[in-house]
Amino acid sequence: MSEHMKKIKKQLIDKDITFTKLVALSKFKSAWGLRKAINRGSLKTLSEIKEILNRM
Template sequence: MSEIKKILIDKNITFTKLVALSKFKSAWGLRKAINRGNLKTLSEIRLILNAM
């Protein structure tokens, strides 16, 4: 989670915007998936962040 937060700060993107771009409907669900280490979610988030 800390690595994702650093990338969000560097790219000036809010977590809310990241939620809107992902398949998740709530920030809570996305945070839970990231903290649990869901590999599918982590790869999706990396693709979104790399595209920006």
């Protein structure tokens, strides 16, 4: 698991949000695609996720 994924999972726990809900709020259609993009370190994806988590 990448460091990005670990940080995102911690934020999800702190904000009481499921990964499935995060997928629904993002541009991704599947959890698999989102996980793959996060683990690869896609800057566009990471900034989108950061923006979503900051809104919540």
